[in-house]
Amino acid sequence: MPWPRRLAVAVVALAAAASAAPLPWLPLAADGVHDPAAPGLAFLQQPADALAPLPRDSAGNQVRWVQALESGAIAPRSTLLGHTPVRVLDQDLIVSKFGSMPAVRFPHRAHTQWLDCSNCHPVPFQEKLGANKLSMVAILNGEQCGLCHGAVSFPLTECNRCHSVSNEALKREAAK
Ligand code: HEC
Ligand code: HEC
Ligand code: HEC
Structure with a gap:
């Protein structure tokens, strides 16, 4: 079989395998x-x-x-009553850096599109950068970020979705 045709056969076979893969959601x-x-x-x-x-x-x-x-x-729908104020804060915070893992970026925007400030402030987080003793052990125990992540939002196995910023890049930025 000439190469282009072999390739085409392989692609069709792959596509068939992909479409035959079961969907990840169980029927009710x-x-x-x-x-x-x-x-x-x-x-x-x-x-x-x-x-x-x-x-x-x-x-x-x-x-x-x-x-x-x-x-x-x-x-x-962002409110049930219409007149409830919706507050979206477009601000990223680096809440952990220079550890063994890439730094952690906390995006306020991605959170305040779903949640109100009062879901996090003053409990579980004081409204001040660095004021909370964040800890991966506490998070894995279902506290702090782990109150939601692993429960109702993406799971803690997705390390790099939180640990998303290179420490080297932060150091270069700081040295500028
Ligand atoms: C929901 C967000 C989130 C996820 C997911 C997450 N972490 Fe963390 N992690 C944090 C936060 C916030 C801290 C800050 C605590 C600190 O400064 O020690 C942290 C701190 C750490 C630390 C100590 C600081 C450092 O960089 O050495 C380690 C190690 C760590 N995480 C490893 C992991 C690993 C491995 C995974 C995946 C299995 C993971 N984390 C998933 C948010 C997360
Ligand atoms: C999902 C939780 C969550 C929600 C919702 C949330 N925040 Fe935060 N906020 C945090 C975390 C985590 C920090 C960082 C705390 C730390 O570093 O210890 C923070 C820090 C802050 C800070 C301090 C920033 C600084 O530079 O010191 C302000 C101000 C703030 N938030 C305002 C708000 C406002 C206003 C809203 C609503 C529009 C809001 N936050 C919603 C989790 C949240
Ligand atoms: C009150 C619940 C709650 C807490 C506490 C919380 N989150 Fe989230 N987080 C969410 C929800 C809901 C989303 C959006 C849905 C999703 O991505 O699963 C989200 C999304 C994110 C995203 C965006 C993911 C993307 O796809 O862009 C990051 C990053 C994140 N959270 C990190 C953190 C870190 C770090 C902490 C702790 C400092 C934290 N979250 C605490 C509920 C929470």
Whole structure:
């Protein structure tokens, strides 16, 4: 077989394998939460129908929620009452640097699009850079960032989503 044709066959085979891969979301009847015999099940939307069109993640519930919101793939209502003020803070903070891991960037914007300031200030975080004794051990124990990450937002196995800034780049920036 000539090379271009071999390549084409390989690509088609790969595409077939990809499309045959099962979706990562269990049907409601198999999720261990819903009663598979319940007659009402047929009226509920299946997770795969709702989630498959959204930007895909490789962890957690397999949706990259920040991208889903930024790209307009979802447009959740931001208040129930209409007159509740919505406060979005577009400010990144470096909350840990010069350790063994890349520095941690905390993006206020990505958080305040979903949450109110009062979800984090004054508890669990004092509103002052460096005022909180952040610790990876506490986070892994479900405190601080771990109150949400690993529970309702992307899991703690995604180290580089938090540890996202090179310490070398920060040092070069500081030396300027
Ligand atoms: C939700 C965000 C988040 C995730 C995910 C996360 N970390 Fe952290 N990590 C932090 C924060 C915040 C600190 C700051 C505490 C400090 O300064 O010691 C930290 C501190 C650390 C430290 C001590 C400081 C350093 O750089 O030496 C280590 C080691 C560490 N993390 C490793 C990891 C590893 C390994 C993973 C993945 C398995 C991980 N972290 C995932 C937020 C996170
Ligand atoms: C998901 C949690 C979270 C939410 C929501 C949140 N913050 Fe923060 N905020 C933090 C963390 C973490 C720090 C850094 C604390 C540290 O370094 O110890 C911080 C720090 C701050 C600081 C200090 C900055 C500095 O330079 O000293 C201010 C001001 C602040 N936040 C204001 C707000 C406002 C206003 C809102 C709402 C629009 C908000 N925050 C929402 C987690 C949050
Ligand atoms: C009150 C809940 C809450 C706390 C506490 C919290 N987060 Fe988040 N975080 C979220 C939510 C919700 C999102 C958006 C959904 C997602 O990405 O899973 C998010 C998103 C992020 C993102 C953006 C990911 C992306 O895809 O761009 C980073 C980075 C992050 N968090 C780091 C942290 C760090 C570091 C801390 C602790 C200093 C922290 N978060 C504390 C709820 C929280």
